[in-house]
Amino acid sequence: MHSIGYRANALVTFALTILAVMCVIVSVSDWFNHPSPTSQVEVVNINWFSKNPDGDDEVSLTMYITANLQSLFTWNTKQVFVFVAAEYGTRKNALNQVSLWDGIIPSKEKANFNIHVHNKYRFVDQGSNLRGKDFNLTLHWHVMPKVGKMFADKIVMPGYRLPEAYR
Ligand SMILES: *[C@@H]1O[C@H](CO)[C@@H](O)[C@H](O)[C@H]1NC(C)=O
Numbered sequence: 001m002h003s004i005g006y007r008a009n010a011l012v013t014f015a016l017t018i019l020a021v022m023c024v025i026v027s028v029s030d031w032f033n034h035p036s037p038t039s040q041v042e043v044v045n046i047n048w049f050s051k052n053p054d055g056d057d058e059v060s061l062t063m064y065i066t067a068n069l070q071s072l073f074t075w076n077t078k079q080v081f082v083f084v085a086a087e088y089g090t091r092k093n094a095l096n097q098v099s100l101w102d103g104i105i106p107s108k109e110k111a112n113f114n115i116h117v118h119n120k121y122r123f124v125d126q127g128s129n130l131r132g133k134d135f136n137l138t139l140h141w142h143v144m145p146k147v148g149k150m151f152a153d154k155i156v157m158p159g160y161r162l163p164e165a166y167r
Contacts, residue, residue, distance in 0.1 A: 026076045027148025034075050039067040039139040039155050041084060047118065049130070050166045057130035059123045059162060065139075066102065066114045072143050073108035080105040081142040086123060086160075088135035098123050100137075132164040 011102040047060040065084060072080050083102035090096055100119040103110050125133075 011101055019039040020093060023041070023147045029076070029146065033044065033071075035069075037067065037069045037072055037139075037141065037155065039065070039069075039157070041065050041137045041139065041157055043137075043160060044116070046163055048167065051128055052124070055128055057125040057128045059130060060099075060119060061123065062116065062118050063101070063137075064116050065115065067112070067139060069105060069111040069141060070108050072141060073149050076145045076147060077108075078144045079113075079143065079144050080111065083140050085140065087138055087140050087156075088129075088133050090125070090127065090129045092127070098125075099136075129158070130162050131166070133162045135160050135162065 019159070033120050042064040044064050045062040047062060049059045050057075054057050063084070067082070069080055069082065081104055084100050086098045086100055088096050099118050099121050100123060102120065137157045137160055138154050139157070140152065142150055142152045144150055
C-alpha cells in the first residue's frame with residue numbers, strides 16, 4: 001500500500017528523530033560531567049618594566065604555566081580554548097583584564113601541560129598604574145562541544161604583585 005517514496009520518507013524522518021534524540025542525550029550527558037581542572041602560574045621573571053613614551057606602563061614577563069584540563073574533555077568535546085589573563089583594579093576601572101597568553105587544546109592527551117612562555121600579548125596599562133600593583137592571574141577556558149552549548153569557566157590565582165620601580 002505504501003509507496004517506496006513514503007517509506008523512504010518515513011525512514012529519513014525516523015533517522016533524523018533518532019539523531020536529534022542522540023544529540024540531546026550527548027549534550028545532556030555533559031551536564032553530569034563535573035570537571036575539575038587545575039592550574040598554577042608562576043611569574044618566573046620580570047624581563048623589563050617601563051613607561052612608554054605615551055605614558056602607559058608596560059611590563060614583559062616570563063611565566064611558567066602548569067595546567068591539567070583533561071577533565072574538561074568528554075566524548076562530546078571538540079576542543080578547548082584557553083587563555084591566561086592578568087586582572088587588576090584601578091581607580092578608573094574596577095576590573096582591567098589583559099590577556100597574556102592563549103592556546104587551543106585539541107585533545108585530552110594535550111590537556112596536561114607545562115610551558116615556559118613570555119607574554120604573547122602586550123601587558124600594557126591604559127595609564128601608569130602598574131608600579132607595585134597587586135594583580136590576579138586567571139586561567140579561562142571555553143569548551144567547544146561537538147553538539148550543544150559552549151561553556152566557559154576560570155580559575156583565579158590571586159596574590160601577584162608588580163615591582164615598585166621600572167627596570
Ligand atoms: C583577585 O582575586 C581575589 C580573590 O579571589 C578577589 O577577591 C579579587 O576581587 C580579585 N581581583 C580582581 C581585580 O579581580
